[in-house]
Amino acid sequence: MNKRSTLDIDDFVKGIKNQDITTLSRAITLIESKNEQHQTLAKKLLKEILPLTGKSKRIGISGTPGVGKSTFIESFGNFLIDQGLKVAVLAIDPTSYKSGGSILGDKTRMNKLSSNPMSFIRPTPSGTNLGGVASKTRESLLLCEAAGFDIVIVETVGVGQSEVTVSKIVDFFLVLMQPGGGDDLQGIKRGILELADLVAINKADGEGLGMAKLAKSEYESALNILRHNEYWEPSVKLCSGLKGEGLDDIYATINAYYKKMNKDDHLKNKRNEQLLKWLQELFFEKVNQQISKDKDFEKGLEENYKEILEHKISIIEAAEKLFNKVLKK
Ligand SMILES: Nc1nc2c(ncn2[C@@H]2O[C@H](COP(=O)(O)OP(=O)(O)OP(=O)(O)O)[C@@H](O)[C@H]2O)c(=O)[nH]1
Ligand SMILES: [Mg+2]
DSSP states (O other): OHHHHHHHHHHHHHHHHTTOHHHHHHHHHHHHOOOHHHHHHHHHHHHHHGGGOSOSEEEEEEEOTTSSHHHHHHHHHHHHHHTTOOEEEEEEOHHHHHHSOOOGGGGGGGHHHHTOTTEEEEEOOOOSOHHHHHHHHHHHHHHHHHTTOSEEEEEEEOSSSHHHHHHTTOSEEEEEEOTTOTTOOOHHHHHHHHHOSEEEEOOOSTTHHHHHHHHHHHHHHHHHHHOOOSSOOOEEEEOBTTTTBSHHHHHHHHHHHHHHHHGGGHHHHHHHHHHHHHHHHHHHHHHHHHHHHOHHHHHHHHHHHHHHHTTSSOHHHHHHHHHHHHHTO
């Protein structure tokens, strides 16, 4: 078994180094697998390919359902390939972790891109928690980097949570907005705006152009208040994923961002901070898993719950008691 797994790993590493898409796809399946043997292999693989990572531009793209993400990525991906770049797209679909569904159907909306040998499109699997899904996405991103992709796009539907997680694994966060939506800048929209390194008002074509221009100035004012990074000022652009317009401007902005962030190691520092946060998150995830399995925790939870209901103890006292019982062992 040992010999076989060593062999497998060598094949995987060789394939990834040779930028072989089939191997990349199999490698992502391996890291997504819940099988313990696969997980051991996956850990080895990730360690082996780590020296090959770090060279891609990691771009997050988010926006509410129907804003035109798939259409935009189809256009933008092909635009990037025309510039001589290799493009990978990893798509996090919240419905997939809620319902167990898949967005493979989306590949049909990215027809030209998905059939281009310079591209790689991969939806994330269904999972039970966003942290877990994002963790796999992060590892998939590293695999894509090692396999020689210049740009790795992580797509997520902006519904309030997943985009925060994605912003922790990418360098640059592009938020797509629709015309006519600028007047209700609260809640989700506001939250997502805080993460944006660039806002693109999509569907700025045909009859929508006037509205898009209006939305642009509204988002510009909103960004003025939100400004979130001392090295980079987010701006607002117009684009049409459908017509393939405004893509060069967006690409130029992304390049300007990298130029600025690469100066004085800002990008390196950003990625290092992201690593630290991931380490913390993974650690707490482990602690969580461990405690959930703890019999004392289960029993203590029940006992304390009962006492709370009987007004014998306050909820804060109960939490402290439980903490002392389980964690101070
Ligand atoms: N006029 C115009 N319509 C667009 C544009 N981009 C997308 N659409 C239309 O908007 C609708 C939604 O586009 P999608 O690309 O599927 O949007 P999405 O954000 O991927 O949607 P979800 O996957 O459901 O979150 C489709 O009917 C598209 O044809 C655009 O640039 N201009
Ligand atoms: Mg879509």
